[in-house]
Amino acid sequence: MKMKRIVGKINGFMSVSIALLIWYGMGKIHNGELSIGVLYAFTTYIKQFFEPIGDLSEDYGTIQSALVSADRIFEIVDQKENVEDLDAGRHIERFHGSVEFKHVWFAYKGEEWILKDISFKINDGDMCAFVGETGAGKSTIISLISGFYKVQRGEILIDGVNIDDICRRDLRTNVSVVLQDVFLFSGTVRDNIVLNDEIDEETLNNSIEISQVKNIISNFKDGIYEKVVEGGNTFSAGQKQLISFARAIAHDPSIFVLDEATATETEILIQKAIKSITDNVTTIVIAHRLSTIKDADKIIVLKDGGIIEQGSHKELMKRQGYYSSLVMTVQ
Structure with missing residues (x-):
């Protein structure tokens, strides 16, 4: 000035x-x-x-x-070198899939708490859904389960083992996350599913079947070998989500996470895929469209960083609380 x-x-x-x-x-x-x-x-x-x-x-x-x-x-x-050692910690090749939060408090900065005294348990093989307004802490919980951050208070247990003690490579191999904004690499649809890993054709075809990707590649000229440009700009948001879904299934996770991955155009296909996979792995769903989570074993309702309700769809509707009001609003 x-x-x-x-x-x-x-x-x-x-x-x-x-x-x-x-x-x-x-x-x-x-x-x-x-x-x-x-x-x-x-x-x-x-x-x-x-x-x-x-x-x-x-x-x-x-x-x-x-x-x-x-x-x-x-x-x-x-800055001092702070490279994460992916092989440090306890090696667990395959998780059973139970996830438990015990009085977890978390903040990205200081004591500006995003999560406040969060406690819940998801049994292995169950489907659990998180519901809440934007900023309630849903995506933060997914980031913590993926091991991207450490909690300030409380603990997170996977199969009864503190997440901080688990080898990060094993953790991220066993936890697959399908994000809302999916990035596709240049190559083919097949390349984006296998990601250069050694995945046999039977596993690949199974992932395409379960994820309902077969319904979209049937419209492609080259099928699974359809060309993909960097970022997948020639595909719709729903198509990219389904491909990401197949990618996660092909890598056989123990814990499967859908982070608001329910585009309207593919909502029915994703519902079918969720039903196909929930029998084998622990599934965690975060979605604004409540129609995708009615069959969940447990629904956890978050507000202002805390849990205000949890239970099945029927149980929460009977209580006529916050979740019930959300459902009535969208109907």
Whole structure:
């Protein structure tokens, strides 16, 4: 701001200088002592003299931005190495799939709690759904189950073992998450399902069958070998979700998570896929469309970072509480 004020004063001084020069020069021209060409040359010289000062304001902003960027770069360079050791901890090749939160408190920053004293248990093989408004903490719970963050208070148990003690590689191998915004890599549909892992054809075909991807690839010219551009921009949101669904099933997880992955166009197909997979693995669903979770073994209702209700669809409807009001609102 100071630089702008200084440049403004200099520009004002330049204008005054040119005005005085023209006033003085016109008198000289009138007396025949000065030509118009010489007066024009002098005004041009004055502008050229002050022009670099005017450019300085723009350069000053660029320099300030560069200094801020340099500070950020140096912060990264000065950071101590903090690479996560994926193989540290207890090795568990295959989970049974039970998940338990015991008085969990979590905040991304300080004590701005996102989750407050959260306690629940999902038995292995059960389907559990989380319901709540945006910001209630649903996605945060998924991030904690995936081991992306550590809780400040309480503990998270998988098969009775504290999640912090489990090898991260085993944890992420056993937990598959289907996000709402799916990223597809360049290649083919098949490549995006197997992800360069050694997956046999029987497993691949089974994942395509269960995920209902067969219903979309049947419309492709090259079927499962249909070309995919970076980001999957030639596919609809629903198609990308189903492909991501098949990707997760093909890698045979113990815990399957659907994070708001219910696009309207594929909602019926995803419901069929959920019913097919829930008999074998623990399934956790987060969705705003309550029609996708009516068959869940347990529904946990979150509000302001805490649990206000939990039970089956029938149990919660009988209570006529917050969940019941949500269902009545969307009907």
